[in-house]
Amino acid sequence: MNRLKYLFLLLFMFVGSIAMAQQVVSKLKTQIMNIPIPDGVGVDVINGQGYGSALSVATPASVLYRIAGVDHIISTPSYSNKPLPTIHLIKKNGEWTLENFYPDVTMGGGRNYVFIDSTTIVFADHGMEGVQPRPFGDVWLCKNIDNKLQWTKVSSIKSFYHSVAAGDLTNDGKFDVIGLQMGVIDGWGGVAGLHTYTQEPNGTFVLNKDAISDARWTNEHIAGQGSILIADIMGDKRPEIIEGQYGRGPKPYGLAIFQYDETTKNYQFVKQTPDVGELANPDQGSTSIKTGDFDKDGLVDLAVASEGLPHDNIQIWKGNGKGDFTPGQLLNYGDKYVQFPDSTNFFREFEIADVNNDGWLDIIVHPFNFGSKFRINPTFPPLPNSNTTGEGIMLQHSIWINQKGKFSTLAADLSFKGIRPGFMKGFKIGNELRFFGYENAMTASNVHQFKIYEVSIGFCNSVIKPQFSASQYSFCGSGSAKVNLTNGQSGDSYQWSYAGKQETNATPSIEIGQATKISVVKTDALGCKISSDTITINKLPQPLIPTISQDNAKMYVSSNVNGNTWFKDGVQLKDTTQKIKPIAAGVYSAKTTLNGCASSMSDGIYFVGENVLATQQESSLFVSPNPFQTSLFINFPIEWGNSVRINLIDMKGAKVFFKEKVINHETLSLNQLAPGTYLLEMESITDSTKSRRFKVVKMAE
Numbered sequence: 001m002n003r004l005k006y007l008f009l010l011l012f013m014f015v016g017s018i019a020m021a022q023q024v025v026s027k028l029k030t031q032i033m034n035i036p037i038p039d040g041v042g043v044d045v046i047n048g049q050g051y052g053s054a055l056s057v058a059t060p061a062s063v064l065y066r067i068a069g070v071d072h073i074i075s076t077p078s079y080s081n082k083p084l085p086t087i088h089l090i091k092k093n094g095e096w097t098l099e100n101f102y103p104d105v106t107m108g109g110g111r112n113y114v115f116i117d118s119t120t121i122v123f124a125d126h127g128m129e130g131v132q133p134r135p136f137g138d139v140w141l142c143k144n145i146d147n148k149l150q151w152t153k154v155s156s157i158k159s160f161y162h163s164v165a166a167g168d169l170t171n172d173g174k175f176d177v178i179g180l181q182m183g184v185i186d187g188w189g190g191v192a193g194l195h196t197y198t199q200e201p202n203g204t205f206v207l208n209k210d211a212i213s214d215a216r217w218t219n220e221h222i223a224g225q226g227s228i229l230i231a232d233i234m235g236d237k238r239p240e241i242i243e244g245q246y247g248r249g250p251k252p253y254g255l256a257i258f259q260y261d262e263t264t265k266n267y268q269f270v271k272q273t274p275d276v277g278e279l280a281n282p283d284q285g286s287t288s289i290k291t292g293d294f295d296k297d298g299l300v301d302l303a304v305a306s307e308g309l310p311h312d313n314i315q316i317w318k319g320n321g322k323g324d325f326t327p328g329q330l331l332n333y334g335d336k337y338v339q340f341p342d343s344t345n346f347f348r349e350f351e352i353a354d355v356n357n358d359g360w361l362d363i364i365v366h367p368f369n370f371g372s373k374f375r376i377n378p379t380f381p382p383l384p385n386s387n388t389t390g391e392g393i394m395l396q397h398s399i400w401i402n403q404k405g406k407f408s409t410l411a412a413d414l415s416f417k418g419i420r421p422g423f424m425k426g427f428k429i430g431n432e433l434r435f436f437g438y439e440n441a442m443t444a445s446n447v448h449q450f451k452i453y454e455v456s457i458g459f460c461n462s463v464i465k466p467q468f469s470a471s472q473y474s475f476c477g478s479g480s481a482k483v484n485l486t487n488g489q490s491g492d493s494y495q496w497s498y499a500g501k502q503e504t505n506a507t508p509s510i511e512i513g514q515a516t517k518i519s520v521v522k523t524d525a526l527g528c529k530i531s532s533d534t535i536t537i538n539k540l541p542q543p544l545i546p547t548i549s550q551d552n553a554k555m556y557v558s559s560n561v562n563g564n565t566w567f568k569d570g571v572q573l574k575d576t577t578q579k580i581k582p583i584a585a586g587v588y589s590a591k592t593t594l595n596g597c598a599s600s601m602s603d604g605i606y607f608v609g610e611n612v613l614a615t616q617q618e619s620s621l622f623v624s625p626n627p628f629q630t631s632l633f634i635n636f637p638i639e640w641g642n643s644v645r646i647n648l649i650d651m652k653g654a655k656v657f658f659k660e661k662v663i664n665h666e667t668l669s670l671n672q673l674a675p676g677t678y679l680l681e682m683e684s685i686t687d688s689t690k691s692r693r694f695k696v697v698k699m700a701e
Contacts, residue, residue: 023460024412025527032441035448037101050442052450054084056422059348059368061110061123064427064436067144076110083108088149096452105151112163112288116175119144124164124179136160139179154197154205155179157187167230167239174199180228192217192243193225216269223249229289233300234323241267244286244304245279252276257323277327283309292352292361295405305350312347331400331407333373345371345397353428357462360402368423373397392417395435421453433457458526466522466532476597477542480513491525515539543592543599555579560592582607587653604653627697630671634662641686649679675700
């Protein structure tokens with residue numbers, strides 16, 4: 001049941017803090033938001049409290065989750081006497097923004113929820129308790145489609161829905177929903193207080209009164225009901241229904257198990273837990289049940305939350321794989337309270353996740369109200385001035401760490417002074433544990449303004465050290481090595497240490513141009529620091545550039561004995577020896593590679609080719625004089641046409657002279673050329689098949 005809830009009024013902005021102890025780091029982010037809900041749809045001012053006040057008590061039906069890297073919050077703000085629209089927030093560029101609000105989806109008392117999958121949630125709403133006669137609430141289905149929410153009302157009977165569960169009861173591949181009610185105004189009360197809504201082929205839900213039989217549920221089981229779960233706890237490939245007791249009754253049943261009966265074709269009560277554990281206390285009532293293998297024995301266990309005197313509890317029930325459970329460790333804060341503000345820690349339900357990534361399932365409770373293990377130095381009873389609710393909050397008592405099957409609260413200081421949210425809800429998002437909550441921030445001119453607090457918690461012992469893409473790096477001569485990490489994450493920063501100095505940057509790579517040892521310390525987005533191994537950067541000598549010469553056998557020879565690679569016209573050849581025999585005409589060059597380091601390319605040497613040079617026997621095709629000093633006379637046959645194209649190429653393959661149109665008997669002035677040997681190419685302009693090459697030599701003047 002809902003308890004008395006208090007609201008907080010404070011206009012204070014706390015930008016951020018980092019707490020670190022026992023390899024745990026945390027970061028607080030504060031954001032002021034204004035929800036532009038029109039007056040008349042939302043709230044103007046009620047008892048001096050604005051929309052933020054309604055959000056600050058929206059503990060049970062507020063959720064934080066992630067889809068495809070995008071973070072979402074759904075919250076169902078309410079007063080006890082006025083319905084308010086549900087809001088949907090999306091994080092964009094690190095800031096929460098309003099995606100939409102839903103005036104038709106008003107949960108006067110959103111009480112519980114269950115995730116069907118990463119995009120689908122079912123909410124239970126008990127309605128507004130401050131309205132008499134109570135209108136009670138509904139069961140809602142919320143589907144996230146492309147970051148937009150699609151809402152479907154599942155229930156058809158207005159009820160005080162205290163808990164909700166989902167599973168495939170009809171074995172048709174579709175999930176069905178059970179709403180556990182604690183009161184109806186008009187209509188059927190259900191078997192054991194359960195309303196079963198089965199899903200039709202078209203996706204709608206209908207009330208199925210025959211899904212559960214009361215033939216075996218006797219009048220002896222008249223204690224109330226407070227929680228519901230659908231899960232396969234017997235290993236029979238068909239889910240069971242587990243109902244948790246709430247409050248007084250002549251015969252406590254603790255947990256009641258309903259199993260599908262192949263004869264009757266519906267669910268029948270089959271057994272209850274012989275030891276009812278903490279639920280034997282008539283002042284205790286279960287509020288939610290979750291499954292998990294808490295001792296890693298391969299069998300399903302249960303965690304059952306309950307509320308009431310003397311304190312809120314979560315009890316671990318060990319399962320044997322046959323639907324039998326034995327109550328075990330009781331998680332609470334030990335102090336008895338007489339009135340609500342005297343409790344050490346109120347919490348509204350819980351989540352199960354491996355928060356510290358050690359392979360064991362932990363428990364996160366959602367603190368709210370005025371417990372002294374949630375508020376820092378609260379004043380009792382709280383006064384209208386919000387400062388009396390305490391100096392801030394702490395979250396370490398809301399994290400129960402599983403130490404090989406035994407739970408204890410986190411041994412770290414997660415205190416945040418100067419903030420006073422009405423609650424904080426914790427969820428495992430990616431590798432982080434994240435809590436969020438709201439505080440009223442209304443002004444006289446803006447009643448829709450509020451603060452959203454978000455605390456990100458990281459467990460540094462689970463942070464993976466930086467991994468290099470290679471165990472050592474090398475570079476050649478005056479070059480450098482690019483050192484890369486393979487596991488860099490967005491938001492990480494890196495401090496590189498090498499050659500007696502340190503360099504900090506935000507990227508998981510660095511250029512190093514000297515031989516040295518290098519390591520790096522990574523700091524993740526939350527502040528966890530972890531160091532890499534140390535690796536070596538080697539500087540290797542660069543080979544000399546080879547020179548190419550021709551020996552008496554007309555072979556081209558590299559000046560470097562080993563590591564040669566030959567090229568013709570810039571294209572790599574298969575030859576890797578010191579000498580090669582050129583065959584085809586072209587420019588030949590080489591480079592040398594030793595220990596992975598390559599020299600620059602050598603100068604080229606031009607090979608004319610065999611039997612390609614014109615001879616003086618072709619009396620009508622010649623150049624003269626050859627050798628020459630300043631000029632060359634050109635003569636070609638009349639059948640070549642009126643003009644030819646002339647190229648002169650040096651022995652490195654470089655073109656040193658070109659003339660597009662040279663007429664017969666023309667003299668070319670070539671005194672600008674350096675003395676040496678050249679290849680002259682002559683080609684008919686009108687017939688490209690008519691061409692010749694001459695080797696010519698220019699003498700010094």
